[in-house]
Amino acid sequence: MTSPDWEERVAATWTSFDERTDKENRVLVESLAAELPPDSAIASFERACVFDSTDASDLAVPLYQDALARGLPVERRRRAVIQLASSLRNIGRADESVALLTAELDGAADELDDAVHAFLALALTDVGRDREALSFALGALAPHLPRYRRSLAAYASALVD
Secondary structure, eight states, X not given: OOOHHHHHHHHXXXXXXXXXXXXHXXXXXXXXXTTSOTTOHHHHHHHHHHHHHTTOHHHHHHXXXXXXXXXXXXHHHHHHHHHHHHHHHHTTOHHHHHHHHHHHXXXXXXXXXXXXXXXXXXXXXXXXXXXXXXXXXXXXXXXXXXSXXXXXXXXXXXXXX
């Protein structure tokens, strides 16, 4: 369990992330994670995030997997899946990334739907499924256009029909 104060400090850490070196960010996030119980899914998640954000996807993967296995709260679970999938793709395991993100398509819709589609598009490209990747990318983009939403969504769908 985390406190509102802890969550605020974590949020501030990520907001100011680019103001520090990778090493400083790792130390800061580790100190925050160390405030939580040793078996904390949230601590594993935050540690994974900092490795992921400092070009150490190989170190992030087992931590994301641990966080998900321990059971993350809803507000972090989907982020963990997306970020794990991205890290898996970064270390050459794009097939696993595709599987994770494809399963996520069946979940409840939320503000991360476009992120799921975007990262799935990247993973699909890595496994040679370019038309499907383009379909997901255009489908995610279409709702954000001031015009041509319907046309672009139809074209995106037609790429895989």
